[in-house]
Amino acid sequence: MTSQTIANTPTVDQIRRAPKVLLHDHLDGGLRPGTVVDLARETGYTALPATDPDKLALWFHQAADSGSLERYLETFSHTVGVMQTRDALVRVAAECAEDLAEDGVVYAEVRYAPEQHLEGGLSLEEVVEAVNEGFRQGERRAKENGHRIRVGALLTAMRHAARALEIAELANRYRDLGVVGFDIAGAEAGYPPTRHLDAFEYLKRENNHFTIHAGEAFGLPSIWQALQWCGADRLGHGVRIIDDIQVHDDGTVELGRLASYVRDKRIPLELCPSSNLQTGAAASYAEHPIGLLRRLHFRATVNTDNRLMSHTGMSREFEHLVEAFGYTLDDMQWFSVNAMKSAFIPFDERLAMINDVIKPGYAELKSEWLFRQTASTSGSAAAKD
Numbered sequence: 001m002t003s004q005t006i007a008n009t010p011t012v013d014q015i016r017r018a019p020k021v022l023l024h025d026h027l028d029g030g031l032r033p034g035t036v037v038d039l040a041r042e043t044g045y046t047a048l049p050a051t052d053p054d055k056l057a058l059w060f061h062q063a064a065d066s067g068s069l070e071r072y073l074e075t076f077s078h079t080v081g082v083m084q085t086r087d088a089l090v091r092v093a094a095e096c097a098e099d100l101a102e103d104g105v106v107y108a109e110v111r112y113a114p115e116q117h118l119e120g121g122l123s124l125e126e127v128v129e130a131v132n133e134g135f136r137q138g139e140r141r142a143k144e145n146g147h148r149i150r151v152g153a154l155l156t157a158m159r160h161a162a163r164a165l166e167i168a169e170l171a172n173r174y175r176d177l178g179v180v181g182f183d184i185a186g187a188e189a190g191y192p193p194t195r196h197l198d199a200f201e202y203l204k205r206e207n208n209h210f211t212i213h214a215g216e217a218f219g220l221p222s223i224w225q226a227l228q229w230c231g232a233d234r235l236g237h238g239v240r241i242i243d244d245i246q247v248h249d250d251g252t253v254e255l256g257r258l259a260s261y262v263r264d265k266r267i268p269l270e271l272c273p274s275s276n277l278q279t280g281a282a283a284s285y286a287e288h289p290i291g292l293l294r295r296l297h298f299r300a301t302v303n304t305d306n307r308l309m310s311h312t313g314m315s316r317e318f319e320h321l322v323e324a325f326g327y328t329l330d331d332m333q334w335f336s337v338n339a340m341k342s343a344f345i346p347f348d349e350r351l352a353m354i355n356d357v358i359k360p361g362y363a364e365l366k367s368e369w370l371f372r373q374t375a376s377t378s379g380s381a382a383a384k385d
Ligand SMILES: [Zn+2]
Pocket: 024, 026, 185, 213, 236, 305
C-alpha cells in the first residue's frame, strides 16, 4: 500500500461523519435491543428469548447468522410482535431516524409492511400515521443534537399475502404526506412479483414509484420479472445480476442482455453487503459482487437492510467495504450520490441534497485530509532541517 492510498483511506470517524444516503432499511429490522425489551414489558409480550438488552442483541445477531431460515424469521416475529401499538410505532420510528442521523445518514427511505402491525387493533391508516409521526419526531430530535436527516417511508406488501393492491393504494393516498413509494418483500421462491401485477400497474397509472425485493437469494428470472413485467424503478438487492456477467481469465468482462439493460438504464441496485453474507448470497466482503458492480459503473448503492439482525449501520457497511476494496472518500461520495439520484423524492429535492449537502460534506472531509497532509509534510521537513 502506498502512502497515497493510506492517506486516502477514510478513518472510522470520517466514515461516520460523511453524509450517507440509505435506500433499503427495514423498520422492523432496526430496533434498539433495549427498546425491544421495554416495549415487550409495556405491551405484555412474553415470547422474547432474553430480557437483557445485550443478550438479546447477541441472540438476534446469532439467529440471523445461523443459516436457518426458521430462526431468521423468528427474529422478525419478536420485533413485529412488540410493534402493535401506536406508541410503540412512534417510538421505533423516532429512534430509527435518530440512530440513522447519529450515524451520518442525511437521507433515508425506511420501509415496513403496515399489514403486519394490525394485531393490536390499529387500522392501516393509523399504522402509517404513527410511523410518520415517529419519523418527524426523530428528525426534530436529531436536529436538536446537531444532525440533519430526512426520512421517507416506503410501504411494503408481503409477497405471500394478497393485499398488495390495497397497500399500493395506501401508499398512493399518503403520497406527499411522508410516504415516498412502495415495495414488496418476503420469500422470493414460489412467490414471483408477477402475482402482484395489479398493484404495480395501479402505481404506474398513478405515476408513483416502487422498488421490488428481487435477485437476493433467487436469481435472474426474479430480476427480469421485477423489471420487465412489473416495471420496478429500483431493485431491492438485485445482487444476483452478477449471474449475467462473465469475467474472463484475461480480465475482460462480458455482460448478458439483462445485465446490460440494468446498467444502460441506470437501474439502481439496493445492495446490502452484510445482509447478503448472512443469507449466504456472498462468502465474504471481499468477494461481494459490489466490488465488480462498482468497477463496471452499475448504479450501485450501499444499504443496511436489517441493522439489528446484521449488527450493522451505514458506517459499518462502509468500514467493511473500505477494508475489502480500499475505497476512498471519493468512492463513498460516488455511492452516496448514486443513492441520492435514485431516491423517490422529486428531482429538484434530490439535486439540492446532492449539491447542498452531500458534495459540500465530502469536500469538507477531503479538505481536512489536505490540511493534515500539509501539516505532517511541513512537520517532517522541519525535522530534517
Ligand atoms: Zn430487504
